[in-house]
Amino acid sequence: MPIAYYDGQYLERDTIRISPTDFGFARGVTLFELARVYGGKPFYLMAHLERLERGSKMLDLPLPALTELADIASQVIARNSYASSAIKFYLTAGECARPSGSSYMACEGFTPHLMIFEDEVMPKHPEAPYGLDLYQSGQRLKIVPFDRDLPMLKTTNYLTGFYAARQVAGADYDDILFTHRDGYITEATRSNFFCVINGVLLTPQRGMLLGITRHVVLELAAQLGIKTIERDLFPADLAQATEAFTTGSIAELVPARSIDNYHLATTMDGKIFTALRQAFSAKIQG
Structure with missing residues (x-):
């Protein structure tokens, strides 16, 4: 025990x-x-x-x-x-x-x-804790309006994510991507969000928990010379995105293949996602 x-x-x-x-x-x-x-x-x-x-x-x-x-x-x-x-x-x-x-x-x-x-924790693959199938196909995200209470605190309150996930249960989605009442994207149910637009790595700057894995990814991006901007992102911005992924302590980096009707079929082989995924794995091994 x-x-x-x-x-x-x-x-x-x-x-x-x-x-x-x-x-x-x-x-x-x-x-x-x-x-x-x-x-x-x-x-x-x-x-x-x-x-x-x-x-x-x-x-x-x-x-x-x-x-x-x-x-x-x-x-x-x-x-x-x-x-x-x-x-x-x-x-x-x-x-x-x-x-x-x-x-x-x-x-x-x-x-x-x-x-x-x-x-x-028993990862299904050294670079894909949830299994290679998800990492090769990419997760499907559903945009849902939600305001996080006290986003600077990490607490056991996952009620809204739990409820939202059950509202879309059985639908063609793997996770939720929340937006603030003012329209900007914040985070997924248990992870932070990144996307790539015009070769720039973008991530939300407010309204969400500032994850430790998010912090590590930002460090790695700086080391790799990847231009990164923390700013408000809106659903309409995703029409220009070529890559997107989420980050979390257990899942590490998980690629997204779609967000609502926005399709990102290139994420799994995307230049920036691949570089960060490899750098993250190397950091763990180190």
């Missing part, structure tokens, strides 16, 4: 219990981070932990020092000994010791809880 960390203890994950009065469960106030682990080594762990720390400060939730968190993660990883995995951090608001009145401002004496889990 996998070993996890819970409030100062290392124990079997299935023995962990969360109170139904914990605001992490009862009100959805839970910060979340997930970092890939390759060969026992976390990938960009400190970047994930720094984002977790920013969220804890915004919500006024206590969090151990980042060096301590990294050490705890290393202990969990060593105890489980997976060849490939994902390390997950959950920081809940905890129970409200003195609830009173009708306002959240009246709740005092919270007892936050920190949990660190590790799940084994």
Whole structure:
């Protein structure tokens, strides 16, 4: 059984219990981070932990020092000994010791809880975690209007993505591409979005979670000399796109073959996507 960390203890994950009065469960106030682990080594762990720390400060939730968190993660990883995995951090608001009145401002004496889990990840291919079929054919994206709550925070709230995915279930789409109420593209349900227009790599600049894999791709693009612009993108812009893909910690880089009625049949062999995919794989191997 996998070993996890819970409030100062290392124990079997299935023995962990969360109170139904914990605001992490009862009100959805839970910060979340997930970092890939390759060969026992976390990938960009400190970047994930720094984002977790920013969220804890915004919500006024206590969090151990980042060096301590990294050490705890290393202990969990060593105890489980997976060849490939994902390390997950959950920081809940905890129970409200003195609830009173009708306002959240009246709740005092919270007892936050920190949990660190590790799940084994078994990629179907070294450069295609979800399998070569998807990477050779490309995913189909459906544009759906949606405004993300507090996009600067990574939380366990995936309700809108969960709901939107079920609205198009059975249709000819693999994932959702969200747009803000003002019309600009933000992100997919669990990943960031990139496209190539006139040889320039473009990615949205606001309204979405700034993903760590997105950050790595921007670093690699700069190293490869690929011109990159972060700006507002609108669905109409996609008529000019020749490549498009999404990025995420588990999926890494996944090409898109269509977005609504916009077809991008060249993405899978596209010059920029291919260069970034190869550079990303090389970075993992390194």
